[in-house]
Structures are given as structure tokens and as C-alpha cells.
Amino acid sequence: MDRKSTRDIEKRDIEMSDRLTPLESFPPPRDLRRPFDPPPELLRRLREEPVSKMRIWDGTEAWLITRYEDGRAALSDERFSADPQNPGFPEKNVAYASTLGRDRTIRAIDNPEHDRQKRMMVRDFTVKRVEEIRPYVKTLVDSLIDNMLKQPQPFDILPDFATMLPTVVICELLGVPIEEREYFGKRAKAVLAAPTAEQATQAGNDLSEFMDHLIELKIKKPTNDLISHLVHEQVLKGQFGRSELISLSRLLLVAGHDTTAGMIGLSILVLLQDAKAAKEIRESNDPAFIRNAVDELFRYLGTTHAGRRRVAIADVEIGGKLIRAGEGIIVLNNLMDRDESVFPNADKLDFHRANARANVAFGYGIHQCPGQLLARMELQVVHSTLWKRVPTLRLAEPIENLHFFEGGSNYEVEVLPVAW
Amino acid sequence: MKKKRLTVVVDKNRCASSGNCAEIAGVVFTQDDATGVVILLQEHPDESQRELVKRAAAVCPAQAIVVKEE
Numbered sequence: 258m259d260r261k262s263t264r265d266i267e268k269r270d271i272e273m274s275d276r277l278t279p280l281e282s283f284p285p286p287r288d289l290r291r292p293f294d295p296p297p298e299l300l301r302r303l304r305e306e307p308v309s310k311m312r313i314w315d316g317t318e319a320w321l322i323t324r325y326e327d328g329r330a331a332l333s334d335e336r337f338s339a340d341p342q343n344p345g346f347p348e349k350n351v352a353y354a355s356t357l358g359r360d361r362t363i364r365a366i367d368n369p370e371h372d373r374q375k376r377m378m379v380r381d382f383t384v385k386r387v388e389e390i391r392p393y394v395k396t397l398v399d400s401l402i403d404n405m406l407k408q409p410q411p412f413d414i415l416p417d418f419a420t421m422l423p424t425v426v427i428c429e430l431l432g433v434p435i436e437e438r439e440y441f442g443k444r445a446k447a448v449l450a451a452p453t454a455e456q457a458t459q460a461g462n463d464l465s466e467f468m469d470h471l472i473e474l475k476i477k478k479p480t481n482d483l484i485s486h487l488v489h490e491q492v493l494k495g496q497f498g499r500s501e502l503i504s505l506s507r508l509l510l511v512a513g514h515d516t517t518a519g520m521i522g523l524s525i526l527v528l529l530q531d532a533k534a535a536k537e538i539r540e541s542n543d544p545a546f547i548r549n550a551v552d553e554l555f556r557y558l559g560t561t562h563a564g565r566r567r568v569a570i571a572d573v574e575i576g577g578k579l580i581r582a583g584e585g586i587i588v589l590n591n592l593m594d595r596d597e598s599v600f601p602n603a604d605k606l607d608f609h610r611a612n613a614r615a616n617v618a619f620g621y622g623i624h625q626c627p628g629q630l631l632a633r634m635e636l637q638v639v640h641s642t643l644w645k646r647v648p649t650l651r652l653a654e655p656i657e658n659l660h661f662f663e664g665g666s667n668y669e670v671e672v673l674p675v676a677w
Numbered sequence: 678m679k680k681k682r683l684t685v686v687v688d689k690n691r692c693a694s695s696g697n698c699a700e701i702a703g704v705v706f707t708q709d710d711a712t713g714v715v716i717l718l719q720e721h722p723d724e725s726q727r728e729l730v731k732r733a734a735a736v737c738p739a740q741a742i743v744v745k746e747e
Contacts, residue, residue: 333739372694375694375713379712382696382713383710384696384699384707614701614736625693627694
């Protein structure tokens with residue numbers, strides 16, 4: 258049989274199997290009684306069909322990778338590209354496809370250019386710098402709690418605590434005026450999850466203009482922040498383009514506050530529902546325990562439920578399945594972190610878990626989130642402070658009344674009313 | 678039985694500046710202040726570092742750390 262007719266038969270077979278069992282859409286529905294777990298269908302696939310396909314928002318198919326070792330293998334294999342310009346790339350949604358997915362920033366490029374850009378911008382995200390910032394974050398958390406305790410109850414802990422903290426921190430690091438937080442906060446949400454390309458593009462353009470204006474200010478009057486450093490050490494010396502810096506700073510501003518805000522909110526909620534775990538955190542004065550508890554919260558919640566997106570640029574076998582060049586993959590870090598072969602009793606939150614630090618909530622491979630040390634430190638300060646300072650903190654509404662959102666990168670709670 | 682001596686090797690070209698190793702085993706690894714790239718402080722760490730060094734190698738996202746026991 259010649260090549261063409263083999264292909265035709267394969268194609269017909271695929272079409273027939275499509276008609277018989279249409280591919281389910283990603284993400285499948287959740288079990289509303291278990292709001293902290295991945296959707297039941299994905300947990301089933303982790304056990305029974307660990308590498309299998311679903312249909313995504315634009316009608317195309319993508320492979321889901323759910324097991325820990327398969328996911329780590331895929332994310333460290335250069336035959337999978339993070340560059341959305343490659344045909345077949347399974348973008349997260351229409352907003353990403355029109356904004357961040359078009360940038361040439363570290364999240365969207367492969368090596369060697371990735372490492373060059375990463376090494377240029379990582380100076381404020383090193384272990385040493387994050388530890389230098391820790392006392393400042395502690396002061397900030399205390400002042401946000403002081404403010405919260407003066408407010409009427411019930412109090413939505415998201416805007417003025419969970420979101421405010423990472424927003425102030427990333428503004429300080431980048432050199433963005435915090436007074437503009439409403440302006441860029443709204444646009445950041447749209448860039449991540451607007452329902453139409455037009456809305457996302459408009460928000461993205463607004464943010465680029467905002468950053469361009471800021472860069473102009475830093476050229477004239479440098480301050481001690483990342484954008485000033487990059488302007489004076491890279492852009493003005495011709496080593497990095499101004500438009501590239503606009504994209505990079507836009508990405509850091511968007512990713513730097515929104516994801517952390519979502520994780521602070523959801524981790525507070527899970528502890529409001531788990532009195533024993535909250536008590537353990539409240540009564541601990543051991544920084545090593547708090548670190549492990551926060552790592553376990555990241556493992557258990559791993560709020561980036563849209564997964565890590567790649568496209569094969571050569572044929573690759575993963576978990577016994579052949580993934581062909583041009584096919585997209587979604588590496589589901591939140592499912593990998595529920596893999597029983599790595600995390601026994603994975604569906605249980607356990608602050609004494611010995612390998613909680615091995616979670617992949619921040620991804621794996623060269624694209625692992627550069628802000629992970631910073632985000633984890635912020636979560637450590639939040640949880641080592643909040644439960645001691647407000648020991649009576651409680652959810653002010655039944656959890657059934659809460660709304661969750663997962664249209665962008667994150668799975669998060671929309672409003673979180675608390676009382677004390 | 679005498680425990681085998683640890684030898685740590687890092688590959689600076691592979692390193693993705695994640696900082697995981699420096700956070701987990703700060704006695705053995707640190708980072709270049711400007712680029713975040715790994716700097717090996719101890720090629721033959723003592724017994725007290727064994728578990729930490731292995732953990733650091735296991736979570737390194739760029740697989741840039743090799744721990745030999747010989």
C-alpha cells in the first residue's frame with residue numbers, strides 16, 4: 258500500500274472514531290463538592306489514560322500529560338517547544354493567543370535565547386535578593402492585617418490583602434507606581450482571560466503603552482529597580498531592544514501579581530475549611546515547618562490548572578504514546594502533583610509530607626517560573642503571620658456559595674468573605 | 678560500612694538560574710548575583726549535606742546537578 262492511501266485510511270479511522278466518541282473538551286467539569294481537587298475526569302485519566310487527548314477552546318486537539326515522570330520528561334525535552342509561533346501550539350485561550358503568546362519573552366522562546374534573557378532579568382529573583390526582601394514583606398503583611406482588622410465584616414480578603422500584597426511587592430521590584438494598580442490590574446486580568454481577541458489586544462496595548470511611558474521615565478531618572486537596571490545596563494547599551502523590554506516588563510507585572518494573588522486566596526480558603534491544618538500552622542514557630550507547609554499547599558492546590566503548553570517539533574514518545582511533530586501537549590502540573598507513585602495519599606493535604614518540595618506547581622524544565630522563590634516566600638510570610646494574628650479567622654459564608662474561576666492561567670476563588 | 682564520599686558536579690551551561698539548589702542546600706550551592714547561575718561552593722560536601730544535596734539535584738529543573746557517591 259502506498260503512503261497516501263495509508264494516510265487516507267488513518268484519516269478515515271480518526272474521523273470514524275471521532276464520530277463514535279467525540280473528544281471531550283478541556284477543561285472538563287469539576288466536582289463542586291471537592292473544589293480543591295482537579296476535575297474527576299482528569300484524575301481518572303491520571304490513573305487509567307495518563308497520556309490522552311482532549312479538545313481545546315479553538316477546536317484543535319491536544320495531548321494531556323498527567324503523570325509526574327511523563328510530565329518532567331516532556332518539560333525537559335527540547336523536542337517540545339514553548340514557542341507559540343510553532344504550528345500546532347495549544348494556546349491557553351483567545352486572550353493569550355492575542356497578547357502574551359505573541360511576545361518574544363522568556364515564557365515563549367526556546368534556548369539558547371531563553372537562557373540569555375533569563376540571566377539578564379533574574380537578579381531580583383535570586384535566593385539572596387528574596388531573603389533581603391523578606392523583612393519588608395513581613396512589615397507589609399502586618400500593615401495589611403492592621404488595616405483589615407479595622408474594616409467592617411464580612412470582609413472580602415482578596416482585594417486588600419491577597420491581591421494587594423503581591424501587587425505592592427512586584428511594583429517595588431519592577432519600579433511600577435503602586436497608585437496605578439487599578440489601571441494595570443484590570444488590564445492584567447483581560448490579558449490573561451478576556452473572552453475576545455479585541456478586548457485582550459486592547460488591554461495588552463494599554464499595558465505596553467504604560468510600560469513604554471515608564472521606561473521613558475527611567476531613562477531620564479533611574480531608580481533602584483529592575484526596569485531601571487535593564488534600561489541602563491542593557492537597552493541603552495544596545496544589548497536588548499526597547500520593545501523586548503516592554504514585553505518582558507509587561508509579562509513580569511501581569512504574572513508577578515495575578516498568580517500569587519490567586520494562590521494566596523485559595524490557600525487561605527483551604528485552611529479556613531481545615532481547622533486541624535490551620536491550627537498546626539498557627540502553633541508553629543519553626544520556619545522549616547512553615548516552608549514545608551507552604552510547599553504542600555502549592556502541591557495540593559497548584560493553582561495553575563491550565564497546565565504548561567508545548568508543541569512537539571519532532572516525533573517523541575511519552576508514556577508509551579507517540580506524539581507527532583506538530584501536535585500540542587498540555588502538561589498538567591496539578592495532576593502530576595496528585596500522582597500517587599510520587600506523593601502517597603496525594604489527595605490529602607499533609608504538612609508533614611517528606612517530599613512536598615518536589616511539587617511542580619511552578620513547572621519544570623528551563624521555563625520553571627522565575628518568580629517561584631519570591632512567591633513561596635510571600636506565602637510563607639502570609640501563613641506564618643495571618644493565623645497567629647487573627648486566630649478567629651473564619652469563612653463568613655458557606656463554601657457552596659463561593660464562585661471559582663478558571664478561564665485564564667489560574668484556578669482561583671472570585672470573592673472570599675471572611676470574619677473574625 | 679564506611680559511607681561513600683560525595684562528589685558534586687554542576688553544569689553552568691545547562692543551569693536555568695532557578696535558585697532551587699541554593700535555597701535547599703545553601704552550604705554547597707550559591708548563585709551568581711547578576712545572572713543567577715549556580716556556583717558550587719563545595720565539591721566534596723560532608724555527610725551532613727548528603728540528603729540536602731540529593732534533594733537539590735532531584736528538583737533542579739534544568740538537570741544541571743550530578744551527585745556521585747564513590
